[in-house]
Amino acid sequence: MTMDGTEVLKRTVTEDEAAILGDWTGALRESGSLQSGRIREAELQTQAKAVLAQFRDALAAGGLDADGEGYASLRETLADISRSRAIQGFTPTDTANFVFSLKEPVFEALRRTSAADASALAAGVWAGGKVLDRLGLHTMEVFLASREDVIGRQGQEIAELSTPVVRLWDGILALPLIGTLDSARTGVVMENLLQAIVDEEAEIAIIDITGVPTVDTLVAQHLLKTVAAARLMGADCIVSGIRPQIAQTMVHLGVELNVVSKATLADAFAVALRRTGRKVVRQQAAVAEERR
């Protein structure tokens, strides 16, 4: 290529900035992001204006290297916009279009400034396409990463919500587990339980797995680790609610759950009360005993 596309593009964007911005905001207005009501026109215009100005500066500082130092602040701005769109619930297409819809106004401007010189026009279009594609992909990457972030956070919240530690009595805690245990969730469970043991000064914690559909080697290992950690802190654990099928699978798997286990939460609670020096009696029987 004889003509330097970067130069052509830079000159065009600098000289024709106002017209490009006008076309671009027009395109954005029509693209449908506004109809959804998720963003206001004024905000969209401010964003477009800021991005275009930074694009102009970046072209001057960093040429076409959209991953380079010269584009750092533009990339940051695009990332911010992308992240806020991910949170506002924009579709990936809407988000990508924000950058891609800049292409047409830029090409249009190139045509105006370089109409007489075909090779300059071609070089400018090629350069513009290249750098805007890269920037568009960048916004997508950030968009997806933010979505993953949101999903990850939700996962964490679900994990925390689904593992409440309840106080059954003075010094006796219960952790009713519901659903499948994976290692991320077990980590949260373990931490919550151990922290609750400290906060409540609990001597005994009952881990009830009635609501856990399957117990494989990994889950069993996690349970054992929790029990071991609690013991290091000076508290005992009782596992309750191991269903017959689960007990069978565990035996087949060769998993030895080397802890005190009880069939039901009620049985485990009775054991816990006894160990902490308490006894549950029927009221009538107690009265009868008193009279005797």
Place this chain on the structure above:
Amino acid sequence: MDRIPILKLGGALIVTIQVDMHDRLALALEEDLTAMIARTGARGVLIEISALEIVDSFIGRMLVSIAAVSRVLDAETVVAGMRPAVAITLVELGLELTGIKTALNVERGMALIQARLSKDEEDGYGGDRDRHEG
């Protein structure tokens, strides 16, 4: 060199570890405790570690070894106040504190040692040997 102070309370020795343990300090504590158990005839050792931010295999080994030596000298070791994060890490590390009793806090730890002391007394060979001899 710094040393960790050891307190005597009845038949028990109490140590609170408040600083980030370096290895020399750990070894010094082990020595001091052994000498002190032998000298005082203590029947229980309470090591309070709620200020410790980590227990690695070196400190773990120190605790296990204190417990083993104490047992030979007829004293019981209780480690009290281990933080949850430390406990989880120890389990992951694969360290078992064999021969060590644990307690949530000093109060519970002392109760464990008291139980042992009064049991010894009942059995007639406890700390107050004289009283039972007659």
Place this chain on the structure above:
Amino acid sequence: MTVTVTKAETLPIRSGDDVVRVRQRVRALAIEIGLGLVDQTKIVTAASELARNTLDYGGGGDMRAEIVLAGMRKGLRLTFEDQGPGIADIEQALTDHYTSGGGLGLGLGGAKRLSNEFHIESTPGAGTRVTIARWK
């Protein structure tokens, strides 16, 4: 995904006090990248094990601590290096309760279990390099 280093520093490991300093520095960096309390404790404990290995078996060396970025994920990467006698049989050294120096033999295997990434290279007679990483 490419990993970029955003911050790096090197600490000497020549004495028991250096091991304590390594722990404190790793704790500070773990807090800086926003690791949770349990993950902080895990990486500090792993660092303590490896720093002691460097000192006791490698005759001293240093630790390079790096804050790394892979995409949006932040991590802490620690490299322990010595010019000591090296390890002839790495497999064996990683086995729990194997020890050549009177320890509990949990150092290497334990550090591996406490990290998300673990890498060891050793040349007998030339030295050992252990790299661990923990990701947020």
